[in-house]
Ligand code: FES
């Protein structure tokens with residue numbers, strides 16, 4: 032039985048069809064063509080599929096597409112505005128905080144939610160906030176530094 | 192071509208521009224294997240063995256084929272029954288028969304998860320249902336998982352045509368020992384007779400997985416005229432093309448292999464698991480087919496690296512001179528021969544100058560997934576045993592462990608046990624940089640210990656290509672044939688920019704497909720920036736020659752009277768004429784009038800890779816109640832030759848260390864008595880997360896390799912070699928007990944703490 036779901040996706044109202052057993056991740060990738068959100072495990076353990084749903088980071092592989100009804104969802108595709116990168120995206124590039132880039136969409140989304148809730152986190156808070164997102168390439172060092180730099184940008188304290 | 196080799200005078204090399212593929216990756220636009228879609232595409236799934244070892248009596252797909260939406264089923268009958276044929280591959284070699292039998296079982300299944308059939312259907316769900324409708328009848332056989340059990344007489348034998356190579360006379364009976372290797376130098380018996388102090392130990396490691404976050408994925412499309420397209424995430428589009436052609440009996444020109452973005456490989460994507468299967472399905476169905484592994488399939492059926500047993504014995508004179516070393520390595524190969532045991536043996540002592548050495552190794556098959564390369568294959572296994580034993584030796588001698596390494600360190604002209612003589616290496620410089628680093632003298636907190644360890648990786652060259660094309664507006668587009676695993680597009684573009692005299696952002700690098708650039712070996716062996724970089728220099732120098740010729744034509748002088756300087760043609764001297772410098776952009780704008788497009792490819796078999804040495808310092812803190820080990824500070828010093836893009840060099844070092852920390856403390860394949868893997872997911876196979884790790888300081892020593900562009904060395908693999916012993920040595924310092932078995936998980940630490948003595 033196919034269902035019709037209405038959501039706000041990256042700031043725009045979007046309707047899509049899905050099966051009752053389909054995950055939000057499948058709907059995003061296969062129905063809506065938003066392949067920026069990645070599948071690394073399908074079991075909630077890697078964070079590659081992280082999206083922000085009603086202000087909270089969720090593993091979209093564990094959320095049913097039907098649960099998106101009436102929800103506001105932000106994916107990696109919604110971070111840049113009008114062609115201008117979000118400070119997190121810009122700082123990830125400057126700090127070389129990605130190698131293969133496969134974890135990057137999920138980490139950017141998780142970092143955005145982290146900074147939305149806590150604009151001035153400690154190193155331990157950043158590390159804990161990203162503990163649900165696996166990165167096998169970077170050792171996290173440059174990711175943590177990029178998040179700090181973006182946090183300073185967002186607080187308006189940037190020193191070049 | 193000539194290499195500058197020097198450290199100065201470069202305008203691009205050594206800076207940190209933003210990588211050309213960066214924005215695609217932070218905006219979610221980059222297309223990885225699982226993101227690719229072709230019109231009318233089907234979804235494929237693979238049926239896998241539930242048994243660790245069994246004979247296949249019958250496969251019946253008729254019920255599956257009758258299911259609505261199922262378009263094709265393939266089995267081993269769809270692949271060529273290849274004879275044994277060994278060929279070079281990446282850091283080691285591979286055998287086509289093993290590759291084929293691993294891709295799709297023929298006659299026998301050799302591990303749980305071994306593919307027996309595959310299906311393509313209109314949806315993933317239908318394909319999933321169809322798997323249950325493929326009837327496979329098995330006759331279960333006894334299995335063997337443990338390495339030493341597999342070597343014992345009377346063990347279940349996996350291959351009845353496998354006779355141990357490297358022993359004389361040839362054994363009469365087949366066994367699970369595929370090969371015995373020996374490296375010898377001097378006389379170890381005499382050497383140990385000279386020794387005043389001997390340290391020895393037995394060390395074990397478990398198989399660990401590369402753990403790339405992107406599961407294997409591809410789309411393959413077979414056309415009615417026999418031409419086909421493969422889009423996949425791999426470490427080599429040319430490898431995918433060659434292996435697929437071989438396994439399906441196709442001509443190479445009929446396959447175009449397009450590299451998708453690669454979501455991590457670390458060696459694990461230097462082979463094929465999916466592409467030939469997807470293409471065989473597409474051939475039967477007449478439609479494109481996508482195959483994507485689940486995480487569980489990645490763990491059960493793609494290559495981890497070997498588990499191992501190592502016996503290490505080192506002998507030294509009272510003054511710390513090491514006079515003898517005897518090493519035995521037994522490595523699991525998984526279901527087919529091909530563990531990196533020779534590399535374990537070669538790398539274990541390559542940091543040192545030791546006159547008497549005997550290294551013996553065994554390559555052993557058992558009912559586990561076939562191993563694949565993992566970052567410096569074999570070397571971390573080699574270093575765990577030897578560098579732990581070095582630490583014990585330093586303790587017995589009452590010597591500083593870095594001083595012991597410096598005293599015995601390899602230098603110009605040192606002959607390794609495997610016969611190669613070191614040239615232009617920077618090991619001693621690396622040890623000294625570690626000794627001088629403030630970390631080495633920093634105070635430690637309670638329950639903390641400090642460990643050091645060294646490591647070596649060869650780095651390789653190989654068959655390589657690159658293309659440099661000048662555009663009409665004076666920018667350059669350059670092509671690398673090699674999938675980019677972590678910034679090589681940036682470093683290669685920078686190398687071309689340096690030679691052309693352009694700013695980094697005027698040169699854009701793309702990774703080409705197999706039809707757009709000449710052949711290149713895989714991305715592996717830390718070869719890309721070195722080997723493709725060498726070809727970039729070659730191609731860019733050819734382009735500079737063309738640019739000089741065009742300038743000469745415009746000026747009406749001989750090309751010999753033109754020089755290339757800072758991105759412009761200039762007269763070679765006062766006699767050449769009083770022309771103003773002619774910038775690249777102006778020459779490019781007149782290309783049509785001076786002979787047409789300007790561009791060049793360069794292909795060669797690159798040699799002269801510079802070896803990589805690392806020395807790591809690690810502070811570990813042990814919770815004496817729980818046995819939990821926390822890495823509180825980590826410094827990795829490495830000779831990188833010349834850092835082209837220092838951020839990505841640091842990134843390689845930090846990433847390698849993080850993988851080494853996971854290997855040391857948490858990661859392992861756990862099997863039950865039923866021969867089945869018990870932890871095929873990230874929940875129970877724990878790779879380090881951000882909150883497990885400290886900042887990792889990467890210290891780059893630059894001892895130039897005169898045979899490489901700008902003196903560079905490969906950097907990606909060396910950093911995973913020292914961590915496991917560095918951490919074991921730190922734990923030894925913290926608790927006074929040595930752990931000899933990886934992973935050093937909390938239960939093992941608690942057991943060591945509770946044990947008597949110390
Ligand atoms: S794919 Fe959802 S957490 Fe891994």
Ligand code: FES
Pocket residue numbers: 128129130131132133134135165166167168169404454455
């Ligand atoms: S950059 Fe590759 S997994 Fe994070």
